[in-house]
Amino acid sequence: MKKPLLSHYQHLVLPLLCFWVFVAAIQKNSTHSxxxxxxxxxxxxxxxxxxxxxxxxxxxxxxxxxxxxxxKLITQTRLKRDQWQERIRWMQRNHKLWDLGGAEKTVLDYLEKHYSPSKTAYSRREALQNVKWYRLENQ
Ligand code: HEC
Structure with missing residues (x-):
């Protein structure tokens, strides 16, 4: 009796599956980086x-x-500590954010440490300071 066409490829199923899992794992890693x-x-x-x-x-x-x-609302934002606190108060006034109690200080520590204006978003360098501008002559 003639074998159905697909059975010729049966031995390929497992290697292909392994390969697919491997590729999926690599892709996941590269998205992360x-x-x-x-x-x-x-x-x-x-x-x-x-x-x-x-x-x-x-x-x-x-x-x-x-x-x-x-x-993302947090990761896209850069605020000073008191501004973060004000934003929290704003959510508490308008958006039913609860009283953070003793956790507020820790949350503010975290936000100040990682999401303050000195931590530039989108890999931009900090703005230049004390730049000495000069006029180009002969233009
Ligand atoms: C009870 C719900 C709730 C919780 C919990 C909450 N937020 Fe919000 N937050 C909101 C709402 C609602 C908005 C407005 C969203 C919008 O404008 O689409 C918002 C907006 C924001 C914004 C954007 C504000 C702006 O300038 O437009 C930031 C930043 C933010 N939240 C940070 C935080 C941080 C930090 C915490 C933890 C302390 C927190 N949120 C917890 C409800 C919440």
Whole structure:
């Protein structure tokens, strides 16, 4: 009896599956390193799930700050400590954010450390300071 065409390729199924898993794993890795290189200028590692900087206080920040909206609202923002606090008050006044209690200080420590204006977003360098401009002659 003639074998159905597909059975000739049966021995290829397992190797192909392994190859596919391998490629998928590589792709996942490279997406992650892409996030690392494009989103953050320093050598901080980013949490794969949220894109937030990994730090001992990350879990607390995740618990309080990622329930209502995308963590991108945080990673795209650069504020000084008192401005972060004001933003938290604003969410508490208008968007039902709860009282963070004792966690507020830790959350602010984290935000100030990683998302303050000196931490440039999108890998841009800090603005130049004390630039001495001069006029080009003979133009
Ligand atoms: C109870 C829900 C809730 C929680 C929890 C919450 N937020 Fe928000 N947040 C909001 C809402 C609603 C907005 C407005 C979203 C919009 O404009 O689309 C917002 C907006 C923001 C913005 C953008 C503000 C702007 O300038 O436009 C930032 C930054 C932010 N949140 C940070 C945080 C941080 C940090 C925490 C943790 C302390 C947090 N959020 C927790 C509800 C929440």
């Amino acid at each position: 892409l996030i690392l290189s494009s989103n953050h200028s320093s050598l901080d590692s980013l949490d794969a799930q949220t894109g937030l900087v990994i730090d001992p206080n990350l879990m607390l920040v995740k618990a309080h700050c990622t329930g209502c909206h995308s963590p």
